[in-house]
Amino acid sequence: MEPKIVLSNVKKAFKNKTAVDTISFSIHKGEVVAILGANGAGKTTTMMMMLGLLEPTSGTVQLFGKHPKEKYVRERIGAMLQEVSVIDALKVREVIQLFRSYYTHPLSFEELVDFTGFSKDELQKRANKLSGGQKRRLGFALALAGDPEVLFFDEPTVGLDVTSRKIFWDTVRELKQRGKTVLFTTHYLQEADDVAERVILFHEGKIISDGTPKEIKTKLTKQSISFTSDSTIGVEELKEIPLVTGVFQKNERTHVITEHTDEVLGALFARNLPIRNIEIERGRLEDAFEQLVDKREVV
Numbered sequence: 001m002e003p004k005i006v007l008s009n010v011k012k013a014f015k016n017k018t019a020v021d022t023i024s025f026s027i028h029k030g031e032v033v034a035i036l037g038a039n040g041a042g043k044t045t046t047m048m049m050m051l052g053l054l055e056p057t058s059g060t061v062q063l064f065g066k067h068p069k070e071k072y073v074r075e076r077i078g079a080m081l082q083e084v085s086v087i088d089a090l091k092v093r094e095v096i097q098l099f100r101s102y103y104t105h106p107l108s109f110e111e112l113v114d115f116t117g118f119s120k121d122e123l124q125k126r127a128n129k130l131s132g133g134q135k136r137r138l139g140f141a142l143a144l145a146g147d148p149e150v151l152f153f154d155e156p157t158v159g160l161d162v163t164s165r166k167i168f169w170d171t172v173r174e175l176k177q178r179g180k181t182v183l184f185t186t187h188y189l190q191e192a193d194d195v196a197e198r199v200i201l202f203h204e205g206k207i208i209s210d211g212t213p214k215e216i217k218t219k220l221t222k223q224s225i226s227f228t229s230d231s232t233i234g235v236e237e238l239k240e241i242p243l244v245t246g247v248f249q250k251n252e253r254t255h256v257i258t259e260h261t262d263e264v265l266g267a268l269f270a271r272n273l274p275i276r277n278i279e280i281e282r283g284r285l286e287d288a289f290e291q292l293v294d295k296r297e298v299v
């Protein structure tokens with residue numbers, strides 16, 4: 001089956017800044033994909049190019065085999081961006097109905113309300129009276145209004161309380177069940193791990209990893225032995241221990257990365273190093289992420 005989204009060697013440069021640097025990936029029907037990265041990594045710029053709101057400096061973006069701006073594409077995608085601007089003078093109910101009217105086969109009003117959890121009172125509120133979280137939920141309803149095949153969410157849960165977050169992710173799971181393709185950006189590692197089956201990791205405009213959360217974890221988070229020490233232990237000394245693949249310091253703890261914890265632990269003791277509070281950790285996406293992007297990593 002043809003991929004729904006194809007980016008080929010896409011680059012976006014602003015005046016003196018390359019926001020996205022020659023990236024390529026394809027996304028197929030039914031995938032739920034997280035674009036993960038720290039602030040400024042290029043996630044939003046990439047999403048804007050997929051939506052046809054920004055043109056790449058070079059390379060191509062195709063949705064359904066076409067340019068993102070084509071009507072065929074517009075009718076099949078829905079998006080919720082960081083800034084939700086709504087028509088202030090209308091009530092929530094009216095905005096939702098208005099958006100439904102733009103599409104040939106919209107989702108039913110009841111379904112949209114159900115998905116976004118709006119109460120009767122909230123539906124009567126004017127859009128300009130909504131809280132940040134409510135606005136976001138309205139943005140979600142509007143993204144879904146046309147019953148799109150592909151959905152884009154830029155930092156969807158920023159500003160949502162715990163309950164709204166849960167409603168949102170439950171809905172994304174439901175959308176997946178219905179065969180929808182979902183792309184979302186986040187810098188919450190936990191969200192990517194919980195919800196996405198594929199994580200594309202961005203760092204300084206480049207893709208530095210693309211795989212399942214599990215693949216990322218096994219690829220990157222070798223086991224790590226961490227400890228504290230009263231006296232400074234030279235990084236070089238630790239790096240010299242056989243089977244050690246990395247050493248970094250974080251929150252007063254020294255982390256030694258290895259796939260062979262037993263042997264390395266043995267070597268640490270054999271050297272009589274003054275280490276305390278030893279912990280062995282494995283495979284947290286959080287750590288994988290830090291290992292990838294954190295300049296503090298020494299090896």
Ligand SMILES: Nc1ncnc2c1ncn2[C@@H]1O[C@H](COP(=O)(O)OP(=O)(O)OP(=O)(O)O)[C@@H](O)[C@H]1O
Nearest residue numbers: 014015017019037038039040041042043044045046
């Ligand atoms: N219109 C613009 N003009 C100049 N530089 C820009 C523009 N838009 C984005 N940038 C820069 O490009 C880089 C990537 O920005 P982008 O918004 O895509 O990152 P992001 O990963 O989405 O981050 P965030 O989570 O903060 O939204 C940043 O350094 C940003 O300052």
